Each structure stands twice: as C-alpha cells, then as structure tokens.
Amino acid sequence: MSPAEPRVVDGLGRVVVVIPTYDEAGNLAWIVERLRVAQPAIDVIVVDDGSPDGTGQIADGLAAADPAVRVVHRTAKAGLGAAYLHGFRVALEAGYDVIGEMDADGSHQPEQLDRLLDAMRAGADLVIGSRWVPGGSVVNWPLRRELLSRGGNLYVRMLLGVKVRDATAGFRLFRRTALEKIDLEAVQSTGYVFQTDMVARTLAAGLTVREVPIEFVERVRGDSKMSGSVATESLKRITTWGLRERRNQVRKALRRTGSSR
Template identity: 90%
Template sequence: MNSAGPQHIEGLGRVVVVIPTYNEADNLAWIVGRLRAAQPAIDVLVVDDGSPDGTGAIADELAAADPAVRVVHRTAKAGLGAAYLHGFRVALEAGYDVIGEMDADGSHQPEQLDGMIGALRAGADLVIGSRWVPGGAVVNWPLRRELLSRGGNLYVRLLLGVKVRDATAGYRLFRRTTLEKIDLESVQSTGYVFQTDMVARTLAAGLTVREVPIEFVERVRGDSKMSGAVATESLKRITAWGLRERADRVRKALSR
C-alpha cells in the first residue's frame, strides 16, 4: 500500500488497520487523519459498502493523497462481518503481519493503539480493546445501552464458556497467523455476531486472547448503526450459533 516503502513496527512487522464504512462521510477523513498521526507506520485499508453519501469518494481522495491508505469498494451493504472478511483477505494477500479493526466513527481512539500493540508484542495472538475490563470505560452512553452491552457479553461468556469480557468489541489487532489458523473461508457470520465468532474461533484454536482497557467514545457525528433491534437480533444469532457449536462438540465427543 505504501509506495514510499513498506513500514514496519518493531517486533511485529507490517501492520494495517481495516476500517469498514457505510455513510461515514462526516467522519472518515477525521479518523484516518488521527490514525495516521498517532501511528505513522500503520497503513489503512478502507472497505466501503457502496455508501450513498459519498464516503467512497472521500476514501479515494485520502488514498490519492497518502500512499499508506488503500480503498476497497464493495457494491452493496452486506454486513459488518462481510466487510471485515473482505478486508482481511485483501490484507493477507498484501502480506501484512498484523491486521486490525477499527470503527470509522471515532468510537475507537487511534491514540490508544500503543497499549494494544504492546500486548501483541508480549505474545498475544488477538488483542481486544475492551470496555469491560478494569480501566476500560464508555463515554456518552445511556445506562440502557451499557446494560445491554454488559448483559450481552455476560450471556456470551455463559453460553460459549469463554472468559473474554468484551467479546462483542470491534477494536482489535490480529496476528496474520491467527487469521490463517482459524480458517476465514469457513466463517459465515456477517453481522455484529461476527466479532463474537472470531473470539470463539481464536480460543478454540488454542490461541491467546488479551484484553486491553480502552475508553470507548460514542460517536458525535453521523448515525449509529447499532440499535436495540440490531442488538436483539445479534443475541438471537449468537444463541443459535452457540447452541449449534455446543451440539457439534457433543457429537464429536460421542463419536470418539
């Protein structure tokens, strides 16, 4: 991506952050600028799902001005997970050693990436910027939304038996080897359940997940893609998926 020559982060190699977008014209240049300022050695891959508000054109302008920024244009809004999977494949093909996730709306602060990078250097295979570990926080969230997120994550822990406290978080750094080991081609979740799916797959592969506390800031511009209906649908999908996974494990155990 960077015609000035590949940039490396000591101990990790080449790093890219994937930013999926849909109608983020008000935020994209702002968040990409913050990311490039905070971490000049990290490249950016914008995956735009055919935003009708001109986000794709803004992304193209950013890429034309900065060789560390690349854009993938998709023709339809197919879900957060589908956008990330597309971005992951592009990044893997480009030879990146670490591939990250970040929202375009400023909820995930690029200035907090240092702590996540440190956890990756310390041996983690997946690092999650977590709202719900000690030191983590949310800003400008109503109590109802906080309870919904905390409750949803508790439900995930109980259903799937994982110890991660913020399995639904979308601020992440994956090692290349992690994405290769969990077999992206078999991932079918495309919506918000995708985040939980990726955590469970990483743990099932015997890999190490570390959570680093972050301050999550509710967007101040544009419309949130998360709603009560979306959260409820995600929990329904997590339930169906989790029960299916458990049934598969039982069948495998009985067949041995």
C-alpha cells in the same frame, strides 16, 4: 523512509488497520488523520460499502494524497462482518503481518492503539480493546445501552464458555497467522455477530486472546448502525451456537461414558 519502502512497526512487521464505512462522510478523514498521526508506520485499508453520501469518494481522496491509505469499494451494504472479511483478505494478500479493526466514527481512539500493539508484542494472537475489563470505560452512553452490552457479553460467556469480557468489541489486532489458522472462508457471519464469532474461533483454534482496557467514546457525528433488531439477531445467532456447542459436549460425554464401560 522512501515511499517505495514498506512501513514497519517495531517488533511486529507490517501492520494495517481495516476501517469499514457506510455513510461516514463526516468522520472518515478525521479518523484516518488521527490514526496516521498517532501511528505513522501503520497503513489503512478503507472498505466502503457503496455509501450514498460520498464516503467512498472521500476515501479515494485520502488514498490519492497518502500512499499508506488504500480503498476497497464494494457495491452494496452487505454487513460489518462481510466488509471486514473482504478487508482481511486484501490485507493478507498484501503480506501484512498484523491486521487490525477499527470503527470510522471515532468511538475507537487511535491514540490508544499503542496499548493493543504492546499486547501483541507480548505474544497475543488476538488483542481486543475492551470496555469491560478493569480500566476500560465508555463515554456518553445511556445506562440502558451499557446494560445491554454488559448483559450481552455475560450471555456470550455463559453460553459459549469463553472467558473474554468484551467479545463484541470491534477495536482489535489479529496476528496474520491467527487469521490463517481460523480459515476465513469458513466464517459465515456477516453482521455484528461477526466479532463474537471471531473470538470463539480464535479460542477454539487454541490461540491466545488478550484484552486491554480502552475508553470507548460514543460517536458525535452521524448515525449509529447498531439497532435493537441488530442486537436481537446477534443474540439469536449466539444462542444457536451455544446450544449446538452444549449438544456436542453432551454427545462427547456420552461417547466417553459408553467407551469406558
């Protein structure tokens, strides 16, 4: 394959993984190399939110050495969801058929991406690498964090009525047609709640969501961007959505009851 020819994944077409970064200088080259070795036909878009530690410059070096890597520079840290939305738009404009998400810190293992690709080949519109389905697991997590994640996902299922076990997971593949149907311009979530928002929107659009088990590994270098305040804000947003959805359901039921009299 010559450099001018687009890379193609069997049965899926052109595939790209979007990797958002903020202060990941110690991880980025390592994770991109692993991804390119595990899946040589998959391209990479790094979206850097103006990292002060030089992550953006490292990304530029990777792009200069590898035509499969592209860098999007943003001027400020605007949130995980905002970075992904920017990367998705760039990927859609570039004509990719499948667009993925992956963290830069090594918690999502590129060597397990084939599991998500197989599920997408089987017809899914969104595939989630899940920690909480049978076969999924976490490594080096304290019990408190596991309980927080499991409890948060249970709350999502109960309040939003979705059957996804790991709606907060960030290791994903979207079919291009799914992102187009969702209408990214309508997505307002910019923080970590973006992941749950996208699951809910995908299901509401009548699309197919599948989960595959992965082993999630806690980062060993750099600082986690997840904090108690971030988790609390996400739960507040989910509660607002859930109450609004329940209110709409009650209104629809009352209208049906009134029209049947």
